[in-house]
Amino acid sequence: MAKLNMPPPHGGELVYRVIEKREYAESMAAGAIEFDLKATTDPNGVPIRHVYREIISVCYGFFSPVEGSMTQNELERVLEERRLENGWVFPYPILLDVSDDDLKALDVKEGDRLLLKLKGQPFAVMDVEEIYKIDPKDVATRTFGTPEKNPEVVRQPFDEKHPGWMIYRCMNPNVIAGKWTIINPPKFREPYDRFWLPPAECRAVIKHVKKWRTCIAHQTRNVPHTGHEMLMKCAAYTGDIEPCHGILVNAIIGAKRKGDYPNEAILEGHEAVNKYGYIKPSRHMVTFTLWDMRYGNPIESLLHGIIRQNMGCTHHMFGRDHAAVGEYYDKYATQILWSEGIPSFGFEAPPNEVDKGLKIIPQNMAEFWYCPVCGEIAYSENCGHVKQKQKFSGSFLRGMVAEGVMPPKVVMRPEVYKAIVKWWKVFGYPFVNNKYLENLNKELEIDLAPMEIPKA
Amino acid sequence: MVHYIGVILDESRLAKIKGTPLEEKIQDLFGGQLKMLVVEVPEEKSQEILKAFDRARIDSRGFIEDLPVAFKRALFEEIAKAKSLDVIDKVLERLPEIQEAAKKESEYIPPPEIE
Incomplete structure (x- = not known):
């Protein structure tokens, strides 16, 4: 057996979309439309997902080669084939979802830049590539599969008791697609x-x-x-x-x-x-x-x-x-x-x-x-x-x-x-x-x- | 189907059942490093227990787990009192009192005094 060595990053290049230099970060965010990131909540109002975690994992390269919230074509390809648009394997939809009210208030369109805020502070920017609608229940079910479509391994239909299915089920019906860039690197608390x-x-x-x-x-x-x-x-x-x-x-x-x-x-x-x-x-x-x-x-x-x-x-x-x-x-x-x-x-x-x-x-x-x-x-x-x-x-x-x-x-x-x-x-x-x-x-x-x- | 509840025996619990027929029923776990009594629970009683405590579940060994500490304490008290493992009915009679204690447990359990 040949000796192994460290494999290349998935997709060939490690994604790193973090701006450390404050002046560049500020200039990137200047004039951008502000949006406060919100947790996805279950029907009882309990937070079950927060998109900032996905933004951090994408921008620091954990999810390479994914660079941001997926376009509709990419979402479809992930759900159908578990592939990104460039053909690399990727399993899950990564989405910035917003409510109808938020979308209306944002008045955002393709080509605009969004400033994503967290804990009241600027956090990341994204250039809007596409805005589209999803049926959250359909996304949830197609993400995890069904006993009919995936009989090799799915044993029972997914429902409200499954925490992952609920994350997608409880998403908002609008997706803003585009690449994320962190402009205010997070400081992790102890430990x-x-x-x-x-x-x-x-x-x-x-x-x-x-x-x-x-x-x-x-x-x-x-x-x-x-x-x-x-x-x-x-x-x-x-x-x-x-x-x-x-x-x-x-x-x-x-x-x-x-x-x-x-x-x-x-x-x-x-x-x-x-x-x-x-x-x-x-x-x-x-x-x-x-x-x-x-x-x-x-x-x-x-x-x-x-x-x-x-x-x-x-x-x-x-x-x-x-x-x-x-x-x-x-x-x-x-x-x-x-x-x-x-x-x-x-x-x-x-x-x-x-x-x-x-x-x-x-x-x-x-x-x-x-x-x-x-x-x-x-x-x-x-x-x-x-x-x-x-x-x-x-x-x-x-x-x-x-x-x-x-x-x-x-x-x-x-x-x-x-x-x-x-x-x-x-x-x-x-x-x-x-x-x-x-x-x-x-x-x-x-x-x-x-x-x-x-x-x- | 019969399910089980394991009652862990530390030194103080072992002292309380010393000299009783329960000693013969003590099971050794993990090379004798842990001692336990196993109480059998018939299906209808285990359903009653699962209904009373929403976090309780049956694990892959068939044991009812994630029970409140108050339930486990009451179970041992009844075992020590009756010197028998056939006490599940007695414990179920105390359900309201145990549920009340369990409510407090969901927010605070005193940590053990170790360094």
Whole structure:
């Protein structure tokens, strides 16, 4: 086997649409039509998505080669074939949607420049390429598929209980398409700032600081238990002539649901894994991407592959029920996509074997459990003591944490538990609750410096 | 279908059931690092529990999880009192009181005192 090297960014070039120089930024925004970015809310008024997270991920290159809100042709091609207009694979509609009232008030047309504001400050600009209408329910359903159209992996129709379907379902009926450029770079609050490593920087760190030739990505939105740790360690044994040099943990940070662990505990919990030597820091690094998770299982895995390829990873581990909620998809939908393709979603072959596809290599993994006979955490494809297995259950662990019982170290490292307790003391609660959500939706993960825009 | 609720036993709970027939029913988990009693819950009772607590769910092992701490505490109290695992009816009789305590739990749970 030939030695592997860092793959190129998806689409060939890393997108970077961030203006650091204040004078250029101000001149770009001068005279632009102002628009305050708003959260997408569910029918109860609860925020379920905020487009600024997509703007940041696009402009810093996580979603390369996407450069902004999609045109109608591009949206259609993504929904039909999971391809951008230039032919590169991309799974999800990325859209700036506005209400009828806002569109009327904006009085905007093609060719105009919009100044997008966040937290009362200038944030980004966009040159309007197109304004068009969508049927949000149709976009939602076509994004995730149906049992009739996608019988290979879709097991039941998507509905209001699916958080990703609801994000698209609750969008406004008008889309403003155009490229985004950040003119007021966000300042991440603690502890996010320590883990903020956008693709260009991440690639440089992997290559020149960590000196990893190969690197496997681990997707997370959870505090790690030892099952996760063992998954990372064992998946990293793949590589080329030797195991992967590095493990890149990339947390998806975005809309939260009650009962989740707080973002802060997730990031610091993963950090504890390397800080306390369970996987050496020279081999393990924690980062995050802003994205309101759509829970699209195989569809989501494409986005995860793109993000981590753009960050410089050679491999990506995929487990059972990857980025899934409920039983809408086959448990193995992601692994089916990456091992044989899903023709009804536009993939006659795995996404890393099609033209203009991904270059990242999948590592499909089965389960880990504790085996009392083996006396260790065992891989399901090795361990023959199926009757005696003791599965890692996230909800069982949450119950233990809520009762104030420190999980045994064979299940959760004490330092990871201490990261949970640290943030429990800050928020008065170990998990996301109403108060946490209210605070997150008000404060966001970022602050923006005050910026005066000169009149045109 | 029968579902299950696991009651974790820390040192203080173990002391409360010492010398009772319950000791024989203690299950070892994760190489004996965790001790647990497992209560069987018939289908209609598990539905009643799921209805009473909107965050409760049945996990892939068939265990009812994400129950309020107040429910788990009441369950252990009844187990210790009856010295038996056949107490689910007794716990369900206390549902209004448990639901009231659970409401407070959704906003604040005191953190454990660890460094």
